[in-house]
Amino acid sequence: MxxxxxxxxxxxxxxxxxxxxxxxxxxxxxxxxxxxxxxxxxxxxxxxxxxxxxxxxxxxxxxxxxxxxxxxxxxxxxxxxxxxxxxxxxxxxxxxxxxxxxxxxxxxxxxxxxxxxxxxxxxxxxxxxxxxxxxxxxxxxxxxxxxxxxxxxxxxxxxxxxxxxxxxxxxxxxxxxxxxxxxxxxxxxxxxxxxxxxxxxxxTDNLFPFLYWAMGQGFATGRWPGNGDGLVTGGTPRYRLYPTADGRVLAAAPIEDRFWAVFCDIIGLEPQWRDDARDPAGTAARVAALVAARDADAWRAAIAGRDCCCSIVATVEEAMNDPHFAARxxxxxxxxxxxxxxxxxxxxxxxxxxxxxxxxxxxxxxxxxxxxxxxx
Incomplete structure (x- = not known):
C-alpha cells in the first residue's frame, strides 16, 4: 500500500x-x-x-x-x-x-x-x-x-x-x-x-490519564504520592535505576514476586534483604551496592534469557542500531x-x-x- x-x-x-x-x-x-x-x-x-x-x-x-x-x-x-x-x-x-x-x-x-x-x-x-x-x-x-x-x-x-x-x-x-x-x-x-x-x-487536560494510579491512591486513601515514592517512580527496590561499575545504568523492574526471586538470585542478594517490605531502603541500598560492583556487560550477560524484567539502559545510538527494531x-x-x-x-x-x-x-x-x- x-x-x-x-x-x-x-x-x-x-x-x-x-x-x-x-x-x-x-x-x-x-x-x-x-x-x-x-x-x-x-x-x-x-x-x-x-x-x-x-x-x-x-x-x-x-x-x-x-x-x-x-x-x-x-x-x-x-x-x-x-x-x-x-x-x-x-x-x-x-x-x-x-x-x-x-x-x-x-x-x-x-x-x-x-x-x-x-x-x-x-x-x-x-x-x-x-x-x-x-x-x-x-x-x-x-x-x-x-x-x-x-x-x-x-x-x-x-x-x-x-x-x-x-x-x-x-x-x-x-x-x-x-x-x-x-x-x-x-x-x-x-x-x-x-x-x-x-x-x-x-x-494539559490530556495528561491526567498518566496519573491514574496517583489519583487512585489519593482519592482512595487520602495519601497523595510525592516525589519518587510511588511503585513506579522509585518508591520500591523493585522498580529502580541502579548504576553499574562503568557508569551505565541497570533498569530493574522485577515488581512481581516471581521476577523478584529471579533477580535476587542473579545479583546474589542475601536472604536477609530479599523481603523488601521489612526494610525497603536497606534492600535498595544493598541491591545498589551489588549492581555497582560489576560493569554493564557483565550484567547484560547475567540477565540474558532470564525472566527478571531487567535491561541495561540503551543510548539513543544503541537503540537506533538494535537488531530487534531493525527486524521490526x-x-x-x-x-x-x-x-x-x-x-x-x-x-x-x-x-x-x-x-x-x-x-x-x-x-x-x-x-x-x-x-x-x-x-x-
Whole structure:
C-alpha cells in the first residue's frame, strides 16, 4: 500500500500549526495517505525550520516532522493573500491549528467563519490549556503543562538538582496523539451525520490519564504520592535505576514476586534483604551496592534469557542500531533533502499495513507548493 493509497487517501488537511504537537499529528495523517498542506508565514515559515541542527536548507527536526507534506507561504494578515486559501478551505476535510484562542477568529479564519462555508470540516485546535477556563490565554511549554497537571511532582529527582524529563510528554502524548485520535473519531461521526466538528485539544487536560494510579491512591486513601515514592517512580527496590561499575545504568523492574526471586538470585542478594517490605531502603541500598560492583556487560550477560524484567539502559545510538527494531522495520522509511542526504524517517504509531511500504520522501521547502495548490 503506497502512502497515496493509504486509509486516509483523498482527505485534504490544512495545517496551520508549528513546532511539535500539530506537525506530528499531521505527519501521522500524511503517513496514512492524507494530503497535508502546511500553511506557513513567508520568509521564515514554521519556527522549527530554524532549529538546530541544520540538515540541508532547514533543520533536521523540521524534516523529520514534516515529511511528505506540501507547503504554501502566505501572509494571513493580508486579505488578498488569505483569500487564496478559499478554494482549499471549501474542500478541506480537516483543519489543524495551534494558535492561542481567538487568533484564527481575528484573521477571519475562525471555526464559525470557516465552517459556515464548509460544514463538513473537522476543525482541530491544539493548545496548552484549551479554548476555555482561567488559563486559556496563559503562555506555556511542555514543562509547564506537566507541572500544572501534577505529573512532574511524582518524579523530578533530588530537589537540589531536579531532573528535566527527557521527553516532551505534553506535546506528544497530550497534544499530537489525542488530536489524531479525536480527528479519526470525528471523521467516523461525519460519515453518519454529514457534519464536521470543532475539536478542543488541551494538552494539559490530556495528561491526567498518566496519573491514574496517583489519583487512585489519593482519592482512595487520602495519601497523595510525592516525589519518587510511588511503585513506579522509585518508591520500591523493585522498580529502580541502579548504576553499574562503568557508569551505565541497570533498569530493574522485577515488581512481581516471581521476577523478584529471579533477580535476587542473579545479583546474589542475601536472604536477609530479599523481603523488601521489612526494610525497603536497606534492600535498595544493598541491591545498589551489588549492581555497582560489576560493569554493564557483565550484567547484560547475567540477565540474558532470564525472566527478571531487567535491561541495561540503551543510548539513543544503541537503540537506533538494535537488531530487534531493525527486524521490526522501524527505520525502513527514509527521509531525503534537496542536497541528496538521507536519514531514517521518524517512526509513527501506525500499523505497517496502514502506513504503506518503506519509501523515500522529503519535507517541503518553504512555499514550494504555492503555484500548484493556491488559487491565483
Amino acid at each position: 503506497s502512502a497515496a493509497a493509504g486509509p486516509l487517501a483523498g482527505l485534504l488537511v490544512l495545517d496551520f500549526s508549528t513546532l511539535l504537537p500539530g506537525p506530528l499529528a499531521t505527519l501521522i495523517l500524511a503517513e496514512a495517505g492524507a494530503e497535508v498542506v502546511k500553511v506557513e508565514r513567508p520568509g521564515t515559515g514554521d519556527e522549527m525550520r530554524g532549529y538546530q541542527p541544520p540538515w540541508g536548507a532547514d533543520s533536521a527536526n523540521f524534516a523529520l516532522l514534516n515529511r511528505g507534506k506540501r507547503s504554501v507561504a502566505l501572509d494571513l494578515k493580508d486579505p488578498a493573500q488569505r483569500a487564496r486559501l478559499d478554494p482549499l478551505i471549501e474542500r478541506a476535510d480537516i483543519l489543524v491549528e495551534q494558535f492561542r484562542p481567538g487568533v484564527m477568529e481575528r484573521l477571519g479564519l475562525g471555526p464559525g467563519q470557516v465552517m459556515a462555508r464548509n460544514p463538513r470540516l473537522i476543525w482541530c485546535s491544539i493548545t496548552g490549556y484549551g479554548q476555555s477556563g482561567p488559563k486559556r490565554d496563559a503562555a506555556g511549554h511542555d514543562l509547564n503543562y506537566i507541572g500544572d497537571a501534577g505529573l512532574l511532582s511524582l518524579g523530578f529527582g533530588d530537589a537540589a538538582r531536579p531532573v528535566v524529563p527527557p521527553a516532551l510528554i505534553a506535546d506528544i502524548a497530550g497534544g499530537a496523539y489525542p488530536a489524531v485520535m479525536n480527528i479519526l473519531m470525528a471523521l467516523h461521526a461525519r460519515q453518519a451525520t454529514g457534519s464536521g466538528q470543532r475539536l478542543d485539544i488541551a494538552m 522495520g522501524l527505520f525502513g522509511h527514509r527521509l531525503a533533502n534537496a542536497e541528496g542526504q538521507q536519514m531514517p524517517a521518524l517512526p509513527v504509531p501506525l500499523a505497517p499495513a496502514l502506513r504503506g511500504p518503506p519509501g523515500i520522501r522529503p519535507a517541503p521547502a518553504l512555499g514550494a507548493d504555492n503555484a500548484a495548490v493556491l488559487a491565483p
